[in-house]
Amino acid sequence: EAQVTQNPRYLITVTGKKLTVTCSQNMNHEYMSWYRQDPGLGLRQIYYSMNVEVTDKGDVPEGYKVSRKEKRNFPLILESPSPNQTSLYFCASSAGHHFSYSNQPQHFGDGTRLSIL
Amino acid sequence: AQSVTQLGSHVSVSEGALVLLRCNYSSSVPPYLFWYVQYPNQGLQLLLKYTSAATLVKGINGFEAEFKKSETSFHLTKPSAHMSDAAEYFCAVSEGAGNNRKLIWGLGTSLAVNP
Numbered sequence: 001e002a003q004v005t006q007n008p009r010y011l012i013t014v015t016g017k018k019l020t021v022t023c024s025q026n027m028n029h030e031y032m033s034w035y036r037q038d039p040g041l042g043l044r045q046i047y048y049s050m051n052v053e054v055t056d057k058g059d060v061p062e063g064y065k066v067s068r069k070e071k072r073n074f075p076l077i078l079e080s081p082s083p084n085q086t087s088l089y090f091c092a093s094s095a096g097h098h099f100s101y102s103n104q105p106q107h108f109g110d111g112t113r114l115s116i117l
Numbered sequence: 118a119q120s121v122t123q124l125g126s127h128v129s130v131s132e133g134a135l136v137l138l139r140c141n142y143s144s145s146v147p148p149y150l151f152w153y154v155q156y157p158n159q160g161l162q163l164l165l166k167y168t169s170a171a172t173l174v175k176g177i178n179g180f181e182a183e184f185k186k187s188e189t190s191f192h193l194t195k196p197s198a199h200m201s202d203a204a205e206y207f208c209a210v211s212e213g214a215g216n217n218r219k220l221i222w223g224l225g226t227s228l229a230v231n232p
């Protein structure tokens with residue numbers, strides 16, 4: 001079954017304690033992306049990657065890091081989480097090459113709800 | 118600046134009634150347009166996509182949307198609402214050229230279906 005898998009689904013942690021949210025897709029997609037979803041603000045893109053070792057900032061990258069060492073995995077790293085990063089996070093992937101990725105449907109994971117105290 | 122506007126952050130309909138969720142966009146080039154649905158505690162799923170073929174696009178679960186260039190609109194409709202349609206709906210526009218092409222999201226519309 002084609003899917004995007006995020007872990008963990010829920011996490012409560014404290015300010016400053018480094019955490020990683022994993023994302024894996026089994027569709028051999030080149031393009032992957034991280035979003036955060038906040039009430040009244042919709043979906044905002046954090047980082048995206050067009051291929052292995054190719055990553056770029058989205059609209060709200062501050063406080064986050066990503067890496068793309070393998071095609072299937074795109075972890076989101078919070079080196080020093082703060083309460084304003086409490087949110088619902090989604091990983092997504094889509095087919096398409098460099099110039100056409102945003103024309104393709106995106107496949108989303110089920111989300112990770114992060115609470116940072 | 119490019120933008121996507123979903124009119125009405127909350128829409129409530131009765132079961133069996135028409136569903137109409139509005140989406141307007143601003144774009145200087147022909148866009149690609151998407152509607153996604155998010156059920157509670159789930160990620161977003163593609164409902165339908167417009168890619169400059171037919172202006173009336175049929176999607177899953179009985180939804181359809183019509184691209185109206187003159188009105189810069191891509192409203193989502195369903196003739197008869199079902200309880201299972203209660204969800205958050207997002208309109209998105211892909212526009213730009215080459216590697217400047219970008220996906221712009223609306224803020225979403227929460228649909229409630231009353232028995």
